[in-house]
Amino acid sequence: MIDQRRIAALVITVLSAALCVAPVWGAAQTEVLRDVRAAFEREVGGIDIDPVYREKLVRQTEELLRQNRTNFDSSQFFLLIDRNHTEQKAFLAFFDAAGERVTLVGADKTSTGNPARRGYFETPTGVFENKPANMSYRALGTKNSHGWRGFGAKGSRVWDLGWQRTVRERNQPMDIRMLVHATDPEFGEPRLGRVDSKGCVRISARFNKFLDYYGVLDREYEESVKARYVLLKVRNPVPFAGKHIVVIDSEQ
Numbered sequence: 001m002i003d004q005r006r007i008a009a010l011v012i013t014v015l016s017a018a019l020c021v022a023p024v025w026g027a028a029q030t031e032v033l034r035d036v037r038a039a040f041e042r043e044v045g046g047i048d049i050d051p052v053y054r055e056k057l058v059r060q061t062e063e064l065l066r067q068n069r070t071n072f073d074s075s076q077f078f079l080l081i082d083r084n085h086t087e088q089k090a091f092l093a094f095f096d097a098a099g100e101r102v103t104l105v106g107a108d109k110t111s112t113g114n115p116a117r118r119g120y121f122e123t124p125t126g127v128f129e130n131k132p133a134n135m136s137y138r139a140l141g142t143k144n145s146h147g148w149r150g151f152g153a154k155g156s157r158v159w160d161l162g163w164q165r166t167v168r169e170r171n172q173p174m175d176i177r178m179l180v181h182a183t184d185p186e187f188g189e190p191r192l193g194r195v196d197s198k199g200c201v202r203i204s205a206r207f208n209k210f211l212d213y214y215g216v217l218d219r220e221y222e223e224s225v226k227a228r229y230v231l232l233k234v235r236n237p238v239p240f241a242g243k244h245i246v247v248i249d250s251e252q
Helices: 004-021 029-043 051-066 205-213 219-223
Strands: 076-082 089-096 101-111 126-129 157-168 172-181 201-203 244-248
Touching (some): 029 089, 029 101, 051 076, 051 089, 051 101, 076 101, 157 205
Parallel strands (some): 076 244, 172 201
Antiparallel strands (some): 076 089, 089 101, 126 244, 157 172
């Protein structure tokens, strides 16, 4: 016979726990940012940022996100890229939906498109989504004819952002398959920090692993059973995970 009293007690316990846990995420946002910043400093290292540049970048990014509130309707982490040819920086960033404020959690070097080179393209600016419709994949680690592992070491994550409109030399319009990926550990990593790619966004192996392991951009992947095969079997998804890559040009 079912013990109604035990069921009632269990329901009360579960509801009480839910009431206790529900406000924690909002209250814990500061703690989450603190812990993620510490993990970034420990696992990526990153670079120092000039305070004046930081303030300018934050203001510019906040204005862009206000124009895209349908995408940023909740607090979340995102990847921020500055394609400015004299900056070339990648940021782990956080958007606080309540205050419409952006926090730069950590910074690292990047390489975006060099339109001055033949067959290369300018990396497009805007807000892009990491979603299973353009399924991510992993680098095979094979070398090209020049000895480069273009997507980085074997197993490195490649985020596919789909076809995007950009320009090539002489401002000719062109669609490119926009990717975010690591680069060759031996030849490509030392070149980060300057325009060097064919149009995609290159990041360091350390930053690649960080975004992958903590699922910073994998909100939709975690929600999709069919897409989870792309994710690491051993991972530690961060609270407030997002799905956006934001590319700006601080020179504009």
